[in-house]
Amino acid sequence: MTTTAEHTGMWAASIVVLLAIHSAAHGQDSSAAMTVVARPVEKSEITGSITATGNVVAWREIPISSEVGGLAITQIAVDEGDVVAQGQVLARLNQDLTTAALAKQKAAIDELQASLAIARSDAARARAVSSGVISAQVIEQRETLVKTTEAKLQAAQAQLDDAEARRRQTVIVAPAAGTIASRSVAIGQVVQAGVEMFRLIQDDRVEVDARVLEQDLIAAAARQTATIIGPSGKAEQGVVRAVSPIVDPKTRLGTVRIALPRDTPLKPGMFARVAIAVESKLVLTIPLKALVWREARAHVFKVGRDNLVSLTEVRIGRGATDDVEVLRGLDEGDRIVTQGAGLLNDGDVVNVQTAAAKRGSVR
Numbered sequence: 199m200t201t202t203a204e205h206t207g208m209w210a211a212s213i214v215v216l217l218a219i220h221s222a223a224h225g226q227d228s229s230a231a232m233t234v235v236a237r238p239v240e241k242s243e244i245t246g247s248i249t250a251t252g253n254v255v256a257w258r259e260i261p262i263s264s265e266v267g268g269l270a271i272t273q274i275a276v277d278e279g280d281v282v283a284q285g286q287v288l289a290r291l292n293q294d295l296t297t298a299a300l301a302k303q304k305a306a307i308d309e310l311q312a313s314l315a316i317a318r319s320d321a322a323r324a325r326a327v328s329s330g331v332i333s334a335q336v337i338e339q340r341e342t343l344v345k346t347t348e349a350k351l352q353a354a355q356a357q358l359d360d361a362e363a364r365r366r367q368t369v370i371v372a373p374a375a376g377t378i379a380s381r382s383v384a385i386g387q388v389v390q391a392g393v394e395m396f397r398l399i400q401d402d403r404v405e406v407d408a409r410v411l412e413q414d415l416i417a418a419a420a421r422q423t424a425t426i427i428g429p430s431g432k433a434e435q436g437v438v439r440a441v442s443p444i445v446d447p448k449t450r451l452g453t454v455r456i457a458l459p460r461d462t463p464l465k466p467g468m469f470a471r472v473a474i475a476v477e478s479k480l481v482l483t484i485p486l487k488a489l490v491w492r493e494a495r496a497h498v499f500k501v502g503r504d505n506l507v508s509l510t511e512v513r514i515g516r517g518a519t520d521d522v523e524v525l526r527g528l529d530e531g532d533r534i535v536t537q538g539a540g541l542l543n544d545g546d547v548v549n550v551q552t553a554a555a556k557r558g559s560v561r
Contacts, residue, residue, distance in 0.1 A: 233549040234538035236501050239528050242483045246516035246523075248418060248474040250408040250454070254428070254464045257403035257457070260374060264291065265367045267391035271383055278381050281402070282372045288396055291368035291389065300365055303358045310354050314347040376400045379466065404464060405439060406456040408472045412445045415452040417476040424456045424474040428464045435459070438474060476516075482528060483521040488536045489514070498528070499535040499542050501550060507535060509544035 269291040276288050321340040324332050380397040383389060406426055410418060422438040442453035456472060458464060489512075490497050496514050499507040512527030528534070533550075535542065542548070 231505070231547050231549050232538060232541060233551060234499075234507075234535045234542070236533045236550045236552060237485070237488075237536045239482055239484055239524065239530055239532045239534060241480050241530060242521065243478050243480050244483055244516060244521060244523055245478040246417065246476045248410055248414040248454075248476060250410045250414075250472050250474070252406045252408035252453075252456075252470055252472060254404055254458070254466050254468040254470055255407050256379065256399040256466050257405050258400040259379065260376070260398040260400055261394045262288065262370065262373065262396040262398060263392050263394050264370060264389045265391055266291065266296075266364055268388060269295065269368060270388045271385050274381070274383065274385055276378050276381070276396070278378055280378045282376065282378060282398070284372055284375045286372045287369055288372055288378075289370040289383070291370070293365060293368050296361065296365040296368055300358070300361045303354065303361045307351065307354045307358060310347060310351040314344065314351055317344045317347045370395060372398060374398065374400045377402050399466065402460060404458050404462060404466055406436065406458065406464075406470050406472055408454045408456055408470075408474070409449070409451040410454050410474075412450045412452060415441065415445065415454070418452075418454050418474055419476075422474055422476060424472050426456065426458065426464070427471045428468055429470075430463075432463075434462060434464075436472075481515070482524040482530060484512075484524055484528070484534060485536050486520060486522050488534050488539055489522070490539050490542075499539045499544075500528070501533040501535060501548070505548050505550050507542055507544070507546050507548055509542075510534075 271289055272292050273290040274288075275290075276282055276286075282288070317340065321337070321344050324337045324340050376398045378396055379399045381395070382397075383395045389395060406424075408424075418438060418441045420438050420440060424436045424438060425433050426436050427433050436456040436458050438454055439457040440455045442455075445452045454472075454474065456474070464470065484498065488498050490499070490509075492509070492511075495511055497509050497511050500510045501507055510527055513525040515523035515525045535548070538548075
């Protein structure tokens with residue numbers, strides 16, 4: 199026979215088992231709850247950035263060609279990579295034809311000057327003779343000859359100037375200071391007028407033509423700072439020089455031109471990644487590590503009453519190094535899980551430790 203004490207013990211044990219089953223069924227076993235770190239959502243100043251890719255280009259490339267054609271190159275004074283000053287000789291063309299034309303034109307001028315002297319002398323004598331000895335018609339003819347010879351002399355002088363200009367054009371000089379980017383001619387080659395011989399990077403200035411998405415282009419402006427990373431992975435600073443006023447209708451990209459420092463190791467044609475710093479503003483931010491992704495959408499776990507977490511979709515904006523702007527889904531003061539979120543499910547009960555805002559320490 200069972201005693202009263204035994205009945206009482208069995209009843210108490212049953213109650214404990216039933217309570218354990220009830221707690222497990224309702225997810226309220228505090229010993230099994232996961233410990234996470236949470237932090238309230240707060241406002242902070244964030245400096246947005248525009249990320250893009252682009253190519254290193256010359257600030258201004260000047261194609262250099264000859265203004266005269268049909269002449270052979272007799273000298274090349276520079277090569278690719280040479281730094282030149284404005285007016286420095288780059289190449290010379292054969293001057294034989296221009297020298298001969300110049301000498302011929304000078305001889306023609308000498309002849310006309312002699313003819314003009316004779317015509318003026320004849321006209322003066324005709325005017326000095328007593329009236330009636332030489333007719334008025336003859337006097338007019340001699341004066342007309344003077345004017346005609348003067349006009350021929352002026353035309354010949356203009357042709358001499360042209361011949362001298364053509365001779366000067368046989369010496370190819372740098373129109374500005376800079377670096378020779380390319381040379382496309384060789385000694386002995388007969389050049390044609392207008393055909394490129396050299397290409398000059400003016401003032402050794404290079405920049406990055408960054409291709410920026412149209413929705414980001416609005417925030418870009420001149421004099422903003424930018425970080426440029428070239429093929430070597432080394433970062434350097436640049437400044438936005440200009441923002442393109444148009445967007446390519448096919449790619450939906452606009453161009454932002456970023457000036458590089460004079461001592462940059464980057465060369466035209468290189469690929470570069472850029473991050474352009476735009477204006478700072480006070481916005482709601484959360485740590486990047488608080489984000490969890492479900493079906494390619496950003497979410498966070500918000501801590502509610504009784505430490506019950508709920509999966510909440512958020513819309514995020516610009517990011518900084520550790521934080522990201524929240525555009526929608528959270529309010530200031532909401533508590534969110536910042537450590538351990540990746541292991542949670544919607545509706546879990548957690549043990550919460552509170553992180554010190556913006557300092558990352560746990561208290």
